[in-house]
Amino acid sequence: MQDRSNWDWDPGKRVVLDTAKCSEGVQWMEELHVSPDGETAAAICCTDEAEFGICVNGDFGEDRYEKAICPTFTPEGKYVALVSQDMEWYVSVDRELWPEGYGFLWNIMVNGGGVAVAVQQDMQYGMCVNGETWENLYDNANNFTFGPDGKSVAAAVQVEPMGQAEIFKFQSGIFSVAVNGEPWKEQFVNVYTPVFSDDCASVACQVRRSLYDYTIAVDGKVWNKNYNCVWEPVFKPGTKDVFAPVRIAGKWGMAANGELQWENKWTQLWQPQFSKDGKNLWAIGATGFGKFTVVKNNAPWSVTFPVVTDLVLSHDGEKAAAIAKKSGDKYTLVVNGSAWAGDYDMIFPPVFSPDGTKVGCVAEKNGKYNILVNGKPCGESFDRAFTPAFSPDSAKVLVKGVSGTEYSRSVLDATGF
Amino acid sequence: MHDIYNFVVGPLAWFGWGVFILGAIYKLVYAYNKFITKDATSAHYMSWKFGLRSIGAWLIPFFTTGWKNNPLVTAVTFVFHICLILVPIFLSAHAILWQQFFGIEFFWTLPDNVADIMTLLVIAACVFFAVRRLAYPRVKFITEAKDWWVLLLVVSPFITGYLAYHQIFNYQFMIVLHVITGLAWLALIPFSRLSHMLFALFTRAYIGSEFGGVRKVKDW
Amino acid sequence: MKESKFDRKIDDIGLKEGIAKLTPEKIQQTFQKFMDSEAGAKLRVYHETCVRCGMCSEACHFFVSHDGDPSYSPVGKVTQTMNVLINKKGRVDAEFVYKCAQIAYTECNLCRRCMHYCPLGIDTGYIMSMVRRFCHLLGVTPQYIQDTAHSHSATFNQMWVKDDEWPDALLWQEEEARDEFPNLRIPLDVVGADIMYSVIGPEPKFRTQLIYQAAAILHEAGVNWTMPSLPGWDNSDMAMYTGDFEMMGRLKRAHFECAQNLKVKKVVMGECGHAFRSVYDMGNRWCGWDNYPVEVVHSIEFFAYLLRTGMIKMKTKFPGPVTIHDPCNIIRGRGLMDELRFVAHEIAEEVIEMTPNREYNYCCCAGGGVINCGPPFKNVRVKGNKAKAIQLRGVKEKGVSTVISPCHNCHGGLEDIIHGYELGMDLKFLGDIIYEHMEKTKAVE
């Protein structure tokens, strides 16, 4: 996982890359991505007609591809992209290609130091993890997930073929869950959002047993109750207990292992999330129509908004922050039930300082990007900015942004907020 | 006969009014509760502005698409409803009853000959509706037995009232019959098609709010 | 009430097999449950309040096209379906459910034209969608639209487009377009772009040209835009029309979360009608959002904006007169008639209107999921919209041979009508004409 203690926390600003330097012979440069520590900036560049290269801190390397898409950095700072050569697709990790080529690749996922990706080979579907492809591929696969061990993967897979418009065949249940390529023997009408337990030994997901009956299945075993609808399940950390929002009589509640824990009084309830110690269960909920808020252990914050997204917990799981959209298309950040002053045109996902006293995020207003810490602007404004990061002692904040052609990283004092 | 008259204008009248008022309240409260619980995703959009705008538009004869495309029905329905509401309230014979039972004193009542004509208009309108139901396929197709009962119910106090006023047949008998049909008229408003009287404003206001607020077009 | 006979039954596997599984008890219990747990004041009050005046009859193109056959009038359709169900408390036989399904799914477009006619404001479209809901709960739905709903549930798009086929189609169109616009990109997953462009399932499957055109227009206009590479890109929603409201909610959640994760300010959607209804009117409500959680801008509004601001300039205008078919879900559903006319006049030399038009237009008869019920019901649509054919012939006689309609369903429906009545007219999307006739400053040559 990400260890920030060895990042450069010396105060001050450093220009890492001037993109003007890598524009030579380049037809265009795509969006810059930066590593979590801010030391590396990379972008896919079109270097010639139908030729693409990857520019990392100004260095193009030798590799060129017919296409390169979906770049991203892992938490450890590896640059991953999907590239195609001779009509085959490859995973590129720090310019190294995984050995096998595929018909198509998509949905890069990073977790626990590993990289996983969805694959299509000869119109058969599955996954490839850290360079290894499933032995079994399927007629279709989606809803991919990657476990915290960086090795385990799962997906919803179609285990029986279906002809055109065979509605009754479909309703008989032709989908299942494949964990590391092996399918459960149980079949369902639909399968959504599989998720791993922390030890990656169990998988839970939403299943639709008939057109009308939804429930949760854990390792193939369904809960003993069906619901009118359910949303994504979560494992309680350190246990095999599964919690999920369930809809009963038009209202949402939270069930654990098939027993209702939170009474069904919510107009909406989704994105459940446990604190790491399993003590607090958080979710985004609505107390009434058009009234969204954050819910902690079945208690809502006192403020509501038309829209709430991006629920993020503090490291101890006692506090939370979420993005709220107010009427008039203005955004703000709500931290522990109170909204930051000021309206923004966009707020990006927040981060907590390790001690939980500070929250930082990128905010945009009139095309200018600022880092906000506890609601106040921190440092200069940029043409584009990246998610900030707090130092392990919570005293400093790493600010990353682009002004003109210059990408810089700055370490600023975060104690004054 | 006199005893019967006393009974119908006494206990039965109170009963009739009671059913009408309590029934109307019950219906409205029931519908309101269902609306805000089961139809919360609709109730949210209720708007005074667009609701009243819609009601206003539909109160003007020949203004809306529906009225324009059905001119004859429009004319008849406006006359029918206006007479239907004004006559029972402002009839001089009734004014005495208002005074007697509710202590309400009117400054003005309909001149009897006008009321008489209005009564005939209501009866004529009902005949028109009946003919329409029989002769016009689009209405015939959707007519249920209920619709005939309602029409009969609506017209009967007007017929009996008219006959009583003109002392045709036995007055005593007619007036008793009149009161009975009149009370049935009232009492059944909440429990028949006539409940459109209670709901019309709300259904209009609701659809007006949806069209004005969400769909941003006129609902007429 | 007399049981009117129903002599236009059409064979459909979905309906046939659907009713084969029914028992009277099942029908009655399902109806009871439906009334207790789902139907609210609206359905009940509409049922009680309708005075059966028949004033809504003429509103419906089905009624008009069938020369005033009362069984096709809005209230006539309610009389044959929901009325009986409520009056009999669901004590009906399976054959009756078949009839309900056929009427509700294939003889009403939920176009809401009848709303302009009913003095009491009774929403017949809503009642018919509740009949559909009941049929859905019984599993009696036409095969093809049900298959579409299944596709939505399994892939989050309308056309069984698999996860990889989507980005593949985009990359292919990008490559094609680069021959014309050397630096054109279809930017995938750009977090923080201003706009996410979203389309419906048929575009990557059959009409990739539309993606090309949209990319060309967005590129030429210099818009900061993106498209998602993962499911959620499809804004369409046939589950909304089968009566599977749970799936409708799931689809809208996926669509909007896609936009929310990309942190875009707006979603611009292609020229589709029902998808628009699903984001501003129906799907959002099921999720608990009182409006779309991310602003959704229909192509009409977007093109109007591009033309007004001069971001797109027309080099030439479309020659010859055109007429406009107003798609109900965008016009009667969202009041964009003036914007549509602004765009049409900007891009075409002459516009000749049909009447009734604007929010009083006759539906194309494909909408509300009717076209999605597939081949068995094609004739129902074509015969059921003689009214539109007459309108079209009217403008054809004035020299119009091109119909603009910014809705996929309308295109499908009108195409069949034009063919069926041998009108010999062309259909165009706004995007077709804009792409064809705009100034292409960034193109080669």
Ligand code: HEM
């Ligand atoms: C408590 C119930 C009612 C009582 C005691 C009552 C009593 C009367 C009386 C005493 C008359 C006058 C007859 C005459 O001039 O000798 C009358 C006439 C009339 N009433 Fe009522 N009435 C009642 C309810 C109603 C209702 C509910 C309606 C209408 C819906 C109605 C409509 C009429 C009409 C149309 C006339 C005849 C007017 C005319 O032709 O000039 N009445 N009523």
Ligand code: HEM
């Ligand atoms: C006060 C609010 C009322 C409103 C807004 C209203 C509105 C309407 C409308 C819009 C119609 C349909 C048009 C037509 O077919 O004529 C109608 C029909 C009718 N109304 Fe009313 N009405 C009201 C009160 C009443 C009352 C108090 C009665 C009698 C008790 C009544 C009896 C009828 C009848 C019998 C018809 C149906 C005629 C037919 O058979 O077609 N209305 N009303």
Ligand code: SF4
């Ligand atoms: S097709 Fe349109 S006009 Fe006809 S009943 Fe349905 S909603 Fe009303």
Ligand code: SF4
């Ligand atoms: S116009 Fe309205 S009240 Fe009259 S029959 Fe039609 S739906 Fe019923």
Ligand code: SF4
């Ligand atoms: S397809 Fe077009 S005309 Fe038909 S209902 Fe949809 S929007 Fe209306």
